[in-house]
Amino acid sequence: QVQLVESGGGLVQAGGSLRLSCAASGRTFSTYTTGWFRQAPGKEREFVAAMPSRSTITYYTDSVKGRFTISRDNAKNTVDLQMNSLKPGDTAVYYCAADASLTTSRRANAYLYWGQGTQVTVSS
Helix, strand or coil, X not given: CCCEEEECCEEEECCCCEEEXXXXXXXXXHHCEEXXXXXXXXXXXXXXXXXXXXXXXXEECHHHCCCEEEEEEXXXXXXXXXXXXXXXXXXXXXXXXXXXXXXXCCCHHHCCEECCCEEEEEEX
């Protein structure tokens, strides 16, 4: 069982930066694949970034490549999302997700554990 709690959302102007953090409970968190997803009003939840367990390999959706960076600290049970050069199109509720699968998926339904979400609003 893993519980996830996101923090770090807020309101920022276009071109600004935010850092989201996801704190996880559970002694086996280091073995979980972790991901970030987002959902804008009226839209489906979409993949943003993911990082498999015990690996430095990272995956990103094309629209955030070069602007967002996912990282994790297994000793602290955290996974962060550094977001730079933010655009109004990045406005959404951002969710942290985790799953025990060894396969890193871009599909939301592949992740069993979810945080409550944190709002990110980018003004133009």
